Amino acid sequence: MSTTTSASSPLPVLQARGLVKRYGNVTALDGCDFEVLPGEILAVIGDNGAGKSSLIKALSGATVPDEGEILLDGKPVKFRSPLDARAQGIETVYQELAVAPAMSIAENLFLARELVKPGWRGSIFKMIDKRRMLEEATAHMKDLQIGIRSMRQAVETLSGGQRQGVAVARSAAFARHVVILDEPTAALGVKEGNMVLELIRRVRDRGLPVILISHNMPHVFEVADRIHIQRLGRRAALVNTKDVHMSEAVAIMTGAKEADVKAIA
Amino acid sequence: MSTPSAPAGHPRHFSDRLPSLAEVGPLIALVLACAFFISQSSRFLSFQNLSLILQQTMVVAVIAIGQTLIVLTGGIDLSCGMVMAFGSIIMTKFAVTLGLPPAVAILCGIAASTLFGVLNGVLITRIKLPAFIVTLGTLNIAFALTQIYSNAESVSNLPDAIMFFGNTFKLGPADVTYGTVLTLLMYLATWFVLRDTVPGRHLYALGNNAEAARLMGLSSQKILLTVYTLAGAIYGVAALLSVSRTGVGDPQAGQTENLDSITAVVLGGTSLFGGRGSISGTLLGALIVGVFRNGLTLIGVSSVYQVLITGMLVILAVAADKLSHRRG
Amino acid sequence: MNLNSRRLPVARKIVSMCVAASAVWCASASQAADQPVVGLITKTDTNPFFVKMKQGAEAAASKDGAKLITAAGRFDGDNASQVTAIENMMTAGAKAILITPSDTKAIVPSIKKARAAGVMVVALDTPTDPQDATDALFATDNFKAGVLIGKYAKAALNGKPAKIATLDLAPGVSVGVLRHNGFLEGFGVKEGDASIVCSQDTRGDQAKGQTAMENCLQKAPDINVVYTINEPAAAGAYRALKAAGKDKSVMIVSIDGGCEGVRNVKAGSIAATSQQYPLKMASLGVTAGVDYAKTGKKVTGYQDTGVTLITDKPMSGIDSKDTKFGVDNCWGNK
Numbered sequence: 001m002s003t004t005t006s007a008s009s010p011l012p013v014l015q016a017r018g019l020v021k022r023y024g025n026v027t028a029l030d031g032c033d034f035e036v037l038p039g040e041i042l043a044v045i046g047d048n049g050a051g052k053s054s055l056i057k058a059l060s061g062a063t064v065p066d067e068g069e070i071l072l073d074g075k076p077v078k079f080r081s082p083l084d085a086r087a088q089g090i091e092t093v094y095q096e097l098a099v100a101p102a103m104s105i106a107e108n109l110f111l112a113r114e115l116v117k118p119g120w121r122g123s124i125f126k127m128i129d130k131r132r133m134l135e136e137a138t139a140h141m142k143d144l145q146i147g148i149r150s151m152r153q154a155v156e157t158l159s160g161g162q163r164q165g166v167a168v169a170r171s172a173a174f175a176r177h178v179v180i181l182d183e184p185t186a187a188l189g190v191k192e193g194n195m196v197l198e199l200i201r202r203v204r205d206r207g208l209p210v211i212l213i214s215h216n217m218p219h220v221f222e223v224a225d226r227i228h229i230q231r232l233g234r235r236a237a238l239v240n241t242k243d244v245h246m247s248e249a250v251a252i253m254t255g256a257k258e259a260d261v262k263a264i265a
Numbered sequence: 266m267s268t269p270s271a272p273a274g275h276p277r278h279f280s281d282r283l284p285s286l287a288e289v290g291p292l293i294a295l296v297l298a299c300a301f302f303i304s305q306s307s308r309f310l311s312f313q314n315l316s317l318i319l320q321q322t323m324v325v326a327v328i329a330i331g332q333t334l335i336v337l338t339g340g341i342d343l344s345c346g347m348v349m350a351f352g353s354i355i356m357t358k359f360a361v362t363l364g365l366p367p368a369v370a371i372l373c374g375i376a377a378s379t380l381f382g383v384l385n386g387v388l389i390t391r392i393k394l395p396a397f398i399v400t401l402g403t404l405n406i407a408f409a410l411t412q413i414y415s416n417a418e419s420v421s422n423l424p425d426a427i428m429f430f431g432n433t434f435k436l437g438p439a440d441v442t443y444g445t446v447l448t449l450l451m452y453l454a455t456w457f458v459l460r461d462t463v464p465g466r467h468l469y470a471l472g473n474n475a476e477a478a479r480l481m482g483l484s485s486q487k488i489l490l491t492v493y494t495l496a497g498a499i500y501g502v503a504a505l506l507s508v509s510r511t512g513v514g515d516p517q518a519g520q521t522e523n524l525d526s527i528t529a530v531v532l533g534g535t536s537l538f539g540g541r542g543s544i545s546g547t548l549l550g551a552l553i554v555g556v557f558r559n560g561l562t563l564i565g566v567s568s569v570y571q572v573l574i575t576g577m578l579v580i581l582a583v584a585a586d587k588l589s590h591r592r593g
Numbered sequence: 594m595n596l597n598s599r600r601l602p603v604a605r606k607i608v609s610m611c612v613a614a615s616a617v618w619c620a621s622a623s624q625a626a627d628q629p630v631v632g633l634i635t636k637t638d639t640n641p642f643f644v645k646m647k648q649g650a651e652a653a654a655s656k657d658g659a660k661l662i663t664a665a666g667r668f669d670g671d672n673a674s675q676v677t678a679i680e681n682m683m684t685a686g687a688k689a690i691l692i693t694p695s696d697t698k699a700i701v702p703s704i705k706k707a708r709a710a711g712v713m714v715v716a717l718d719t720p721t722d723p724q725d726a727t728d729a730l731f732a733t734d735n736f737k738a739g740v741l742i743g744k745y746a747k748a749a750l751n752g753k754p755a756k757i758a759t760l761d762l763a764p765g766v767s768v769g770v771l772r773h774n775g776f777l778e779g780f781g782v783k784e785g786d787a788s789i790v791c792s793q794d795t796r797g798d799q800a801k802g803q804t805a806m807e808n809c810l811q812k813a814p815d816i817n818v819v820y821t822i823n824e825p826a827a828a829g830a831y832r833a834l835k836a837a838g839k840d841k842s843v844m845i846v847s848i849d850g851g852c853e854g855v856r857n858v859k860a861g862s863i864a865a866t867s868q869q870y871p872l873k874m875a876s877l878g879v880t881a882g883v884d885y886a887k888t889g890k891k892v893t894g895y896q897d898t899g900v901t902l903i904t905d906k907p908m909s910g911i912d913s914k915d916t917k918f919g920v921d922n923c924w925g926n927k
Contacts, residue, residue: 568794
């Protein structure tokens, strides 16, 4: 499937062309394309085995594709590891959230990136600047309007939705180019799920494009600007959410319906 | 989440975390124990007696520092006592039999214990064997090497310099040993590192959620290797304290310290699952055992009850830890 | 593919292994016919007491022309290793087995099996429970060892009121109980007497002996007699006394007669110690084993291998030898 871009469409923040990834005899990605534009929420949907997670792993640096190229702001990049991707400004929120439950929100926000005190106390003794971390954590959470009273609370005292908020806030605080969210509402109830969707919108509104992997169709249709439909290791369609019905999207996902050429945004 | 009402989950009206049962428990237990013994024996509360308790617990207390660091990462070290004994034999044999200057002999002893720490660390991080199994093996290796090198005989006639930490100075009405001071300083240093520095917090993160630490880019290999090596060095210092207290290099020493150090850690509220606990708790745990041993002797209770009570306290401590987990 | 040619080298290997094995077996069998095989199983092989025992056995074996095979547990109380050792020694053709049982009850079934197969089993140092589970027992009379130092302590006190501390082994271990009770009997007091002001366990360990003494002194600063289960515990007790400034005024008595302990008697930190003779136990055992292999005559009953009071300050009416004798006859590194 080719992607037609009109002359006025902006340069994709993150783009991939012809990704191939094989695991032994299994071809997970079979010439997969991808793009996410600035200021958008792009949902990635696909059935089990479609290559969704392999695509995201390649984009977040967790795996190295066998063939194909990835472009960040138009420039080709190679991610050797998730740290590498992070260093280049791509933050990923994993399904397991990657938080240390016994530690405070502030500590989790700055996990592995702690702020140290200035001068010799920071450089020689590596003393943590707890006050600054608290202040900045409070500011980040406030910015995203996440209503948790104290950054000193242990993450394990938070509800599922709040923990998700912490993980999302962490990625938003450090991402420079794009935030990838892997099934952020999967484990949440209705109310908390909606709160997370609201949070995702705020991240987008602050200027960070969001890649949202989800199998929750109502959520996808509620929050995503465009939808990347993954099938059989390739991008089956890339549609504007407004232009397609949920049932159509599901049909393309399962292969019941071939995508209309016109439907590619 | 945009509503300012109390967040779903546990209602919290304090900006700080409430201290958990596991944190306050050891202090309460120690205070209660002391109160009990004060009421039962007029000799308990003298400066001399309290100073004695510190001297009696300092070897286990120092070993327990290393054990605490390891348990915080979710591991365990069954070899600590034997590694200490090995270090003490190297130290004393080098000074007495080989005639090396005391400072050199001491450094060699600490280095020997550190090497065992490195061995533990490498086997756990490179070969990826579980800590329990690895340290069970090094326990036996350290024990055997100690017996072989010492020929199962203790080393005496030590030069005075080696026994420096057994010397006392007057603090008010009490005689305090330098070893006690060193022990407390080591606890302070460890407390500072664990609470206020980046490596300390990384250690907690690794123990609390190893997968999260890995995903965020922390190197568990580096952290674990550092922790086990550091613990080995700490056991070497414990060897020096042991030698200065007993005046001999004893190849039979350290056999009960393996489990005693774990007891101190558990009584202190540190979770054996890793990621939770404090070094101050360990000191309290070691003191609790020492207080009971001393107090029960003062009131004439047979030794076997000391063992019984310690066992009951351990179970209480682990149960309290488990219960305080349920909050999360 | 010629299977035969593939199998042939393997078959050759197996055959040559069988030949070698049977050669070895024949050789050892023929050795057994000439040389009586005696087995020695100790509790551990790191305690100098057992090291000395092994040395005594080896010396006696070479003198008597016997072949000695040895084994030990990994720690005090390791019964399983001793059971395995008995089985292995029987397979190796031992006619007699000498054993210091780690678990005096649990080892009895294995000993029964060995005796039923015609092996003579002699207990050394520690009796089995029951004692007649073995053909014979060569041991120190631990009770008598305690009595000797109890009598000595009483005499050395010279009429002063006694304040006794006992630094014992561990609950229920027969050696510790016998020595403790012997001391009390020799001293002339009953268990629970008011003059016994402190009793603590030490596991025979020096550091624990020091801690126990420190705590006992806190309880009763006027202790003047200290019974210790063995010399390492005594060394620890001495250190505690010295730190409290009481090393000259408090008397320590002990049991074992190891070389280091005798040196402590000479140095004055231990007033008197009952010396026992592990070497003698072992050599008597080996001789008895060789005798049985050659003549079929078993030893029976209890043979006291002797205990001697070692002190440089003898008391009248109590037999003792000085530390020179002690050093000449001690076990451990001289």
